[in-house]
Amino acid sequence: MYNQNIHGSTMNDSVGSSCCAQGLQTYKDVKEYYGKYLKSSKDLKTNACVAPSRPLPKHIRDALKDVHEDVSSRYYGCGLVVPECLENCSILDLGSGSGRDCYMLSKLVGQKGHVTGIDMTDEQVEVSKKYIDYHMKKFGFQQANVDFVQGYIENLHSVQIKDKSCDIIISNCVINLSPDKRAVLREAYRVLKDGGEMYFSDVYSNKPVSEELKKNRLLWGECLSGALYWKDLLQISEEIGFSRPRLVTSSLITVDNQELQEILSDYSFVSATYRLFRLPQGTVNENCQVIYNGGITGCEEELQFDANFTFREGEIVVVDEELGAILKNSRLADEFLFRPSEKGGPSSKCQPKKEVISDPFQLAQEARNQPQSPSSGSCCGPKGCC
Structure with missing residues (x-):
């Protein structure tokens, strides 16, 4: 049941008539930044999306080693979004970029599973599609269990991704680049199966980002000025119907550039991983x-x-x-x-022995104050994530 595609073959470049002019400009700026300006992670101007590596479980390390170098070099994620128990699952990657996470996950779900990546940047989708045959041969699969589509994560209808078709949705430092976070989460909820999960890393701010800061093209492309206020994530996700967001990891982001520090003033940012679940209607909650x-x-x-x-x-x-x-x-x-x-x-x-932590800044500060053992849930470090 999991090895069927979760979408049709039609691709539509429209994000819908309801998008405002500023939103359309944001799409244009992000596509240009990630499609034409950035050629590798070395071109990034801040460390919000780059951090030192850390030990990972062997099965993930092995899968990453099999990903083609050209794909890995174009990776700009802010966390390692690999939840557990993936065998035979149908997975959707929102903002799949060059396809690194998709190829890693395609090996982990196995031949009976399926992974679809969606990205709005033509250049990134072109790179990801180029290496499908290479990876299937590398994994020893008889037929492709991964595909890529060009489209917008706010409008999964445009690429015909069906209602309740996904077991898991992942997203890696991408939702902050969207001008309409609510639409992204609403669409994610629609396409998840009952009991399905959205497991994602992203950048969050300590307070709502001003309209003036949102107009800074460099900081938006660097994942900062488009960051969602963390309390808004809790509110929006629960309004849509998700279970309360479960905070997994969080790390404070540092900006070393003096000019950018002055622009950001008293804003603080974290890279955090959350889990959201779509529970069946009428679910009874019991201790x-x-x-x-x-x-x-x-x-x-x-x-x-x-x-x-x-x-x-x-x-x-x-x-x-x-x-x-x-x-x-x-x-x-x-x-x-x-x-x-x-x-x-x-x-x-x-x-x-204490209240459940949902505040990523509280968790990040606690992590700074005491050593933590490596976790397979994320690869976030004190300066962001790898």
């Missing part, structure tokens, strides 16, 4: 205890679900109502045992 069965590739003994919950094989964890519903109704359901929470029942070493 429960869960036990991770173990064995997920790359997380055989320990699964870091988000910044607040880490599940170790065989260990009892008391989870909040919404997280219980997410685990029961998503692709992760078979990876856990569930039982009702009971007073006087077994205690859990992993039971949270």
Whole structure:
């Protein structure tokens, strides 16, 4: 059921008649910046989308090694968006660029899975399409399980991506480049299956970005002036119907350029990874205890679900109502045992001792104040993400 394309063959370059003039100019500027100006990650002027590498699970390292160098060199992401439990899944990459993440994921989902990348930049889509045959031969697949379309992430209808056709949506430092974040999240919700997940890294601001700053073409292209205020993400996603965003990782972004520092003034930015789930209508939320069965590739003994919950094989964890519903109704359901929470029942070493953190600036500051062990959920570092 997963190896069928999730879209038709029609490509439409329109973003809809409702887009304002400023929005259309933003599309034009971003396409020019990423299509004609940037030839590699070395051309970026800030470190918002580049950071030192960090240890990764072996299966991800192996998949990345197989990606063609020409594709990898054009990678401008702000986090490594690789959720767990991917086998046989249908995945959509919003703003797929040169296709690095898509090719990595195409190996991880296997021959029965499928990955589609959508990007509005002609030059990037051309590069990504060029290496389909190369990667399929590299992975030993008999037929292609990845494809790329030119289009806009605010209007997935234009490339005929169907309702409830995706198990997972990923996005890597792209939503901040969109002038209409609400439309992006609305479309993502539409095409996700019940129980489906949007797992994405992006840049967020500590307060709403001014209209004046939004007009700075360089800072928009560098992922800063288009950043969403983090509290607006929580509000918009819940209004659309998603479960409450689950914060996974967060890192403070530093801007070393003196001129840009003066322009940004008292603005602060983080690179953060969130998880959003589309739960079935009528889902009942109940407190429960869960036990991770173990064995997920790359997380055989320990699964870091988000910044607040880490599940170790065989260990009892008391989870909040919404997280219980997410685990029961998503692709992760078979990876856990569930039982009702009971007073006087077994205690859990992993039971949270503090409020659930949703503020990426709070998490980033805590990460700075104390050493953290490497996580497979993201590759974010103190100066952004790789």
